[in-house]
Amino acid sequence: MRAVVTGATSGIGEAIATRLAERATVVLVGRDNARLDAAARRIERAAPGADLVLEKADLALVKEVRALAERLPRADVVISNAAVITDLHDHTAEGRQTLLATNHLAPYLLLRLLAEAADRPARFVIVGADPVALAGAPVDLDDLEAHNLWLPDPDLLPFAAYGRTKNMNAMVGYELARRFPGITVNAAHPGIIGGTGLGRHAKGALRELGERLGRTAPGPEVGADTPVWLATSSEVDGRTGGFYVDRVLTPTAEHTTDRARCARLWRESAQLVGISGE
Numbered sequence: 001m002r003a004v005v006t007g008a009t010s011g012i013g014e015a016i017a018t019r020l021a022e023r024a025t026v027v028l029v030g031r032d033n034a035r036l037d038a039a040a041r042r043i044e045r046a047a048p049g050a051d052l053v054l055e056k057a058d059l060a061l062v063k064e065v066r067a068l069a070e071r072l073p074r075a076d077v078v079i080s081n082a083a084v085i086t087d088l089h090d091h092t093a094e095g096r097q098t099l100l101a102t103n104h105l106a107p108y109l110l111l112r113l114l115a116e117a118a119d120r121p122a123r124f125v126i127v128g129a130d131p132v133a134l135a136g137a138p139v140d141l142d143d144l145e146a147h148n149l150w151l152p153d154p155d156l157l158p159f160a161a162y163g164r165t166k167n168m169n170a171m172v173g174y175e176l177a178r179r180f181p182g183i184t185v186n187a188a189h190p191g192i193i194g195g196t197g198l199g200r201h202a203k204g205a206l207r208e209l210g211e212r213l214g215r216t217a218p219g220p221e222v223g224a225d226t227p228v229w230l231a232t233s234s235e236v237d238g239r240t241g242g243f244y245v246d247r248v249l250t251p252t253a254e255h256t257t258d259r260a261r262c263a264r265l266w267r268e269s270a271q272l273v274g275i276s277g278e
């Protein structure tokens with residue numbers, strides 16, 4: 001079995017890659033060679049004999065996502081896990097908002113290109129976030145970069161906008177499952193997980209919240225459980241287009257399942273990355 005894991009240099013992605021390395025060749029996707037090497041060494045220590053392939057790609061850049069999709073060998077499992085929480089004003093060298101580009105455009109483009117190129121069944125798993133919390137954070141399809149979002153505490157804006165991108169993950173999962181019946185596509189909330197790098201740029205109240213959670217929440221191995229189960233378990237055979245929490249099929253808000261909204265997000269995202277909206 002060959003598995004691809006994005007964001008495998010830290011946190012939940014590294015834990016997913018470690019678990020998968022016990023039974024598969026694992027392609028670790030990361031944006032920095034030193035961090036990829038360090039993660040590979042940690043994974044080899046935890047899973048002796050691991051067969052790892054390191055792929056450097058900055059997923060915030062559309063041209064690097066395209067190049068990655070072209071050079072990746074056919075995979076049985078693809079886990080889209082990479083994400084960031086960054087300031088809304090951070091932009092990539094390509095001029096796109098870093099938050100939207102990394103958390104939404106990258107999984108959209110990578111999974112779509114891999115699905116279009118697939119010549120045999122595969123499983124795609126998208127690491128999303130808490131559907132209960134995100135029920136109150138509908139994606140504004142007229143404002144994908146969340147410029148109109150307002151909160152009394154501006155330090156919380158990156159987290160609120162991040163939440164919207166995680167709802168986009170669920171919407172893309174549903175749309176991929178509808179469009180590519182040959183691929184098993186599911187998404188998962190990993191749980192509230194400590195010991196990861198997600199809050200590293202947080203300020204003020206958000207930083208305090210992250211630090212408090214980091215002290216009490218379970219670690220990345222727990223967050224890896226449902227994504228790895230979706231990627232490998234025979235219990236998932238024939239189950240596509242679902243969202244799972246603790247291995248349980250869980251409904252997400254209607255604003256994420258609405259077919260017209262998912263189709264519109266698909267089209268608008270295609271335009272943003274310069275491919276066909278069909």
Ligand SMILES: NC(=O)c1ccc[n+]([C@@H]2O[C@H](COP(=O)([O-])OP(=O)(O)OC[C@H]3O[C@@H](n4cnc5c(N)ncnc54)[C@H](OP(=O)(O)O)[C@@H]3O)[C@@H](O)[C@H]2O)c1
Binds near residue numbers: 031130192198
């Ligand atoms: N932790 C939680 O409580 C929680 C809750 C709900 C959902 N999630 C989701 O779980 C997933 C993993 O998060 P985490 O908590 O494990 O955070 P993390 O430790 O920060 O892991 C994020 C990974 O994404 C990578 N990444 C970020 N930007 C990238 C880019 N431009 N190109 C390539 N790779 C990039 C990071 O690489 P670097 O090592 O180079 O930074 C890192 O490996 C995310 O999808 C997150 O939304 C987490």
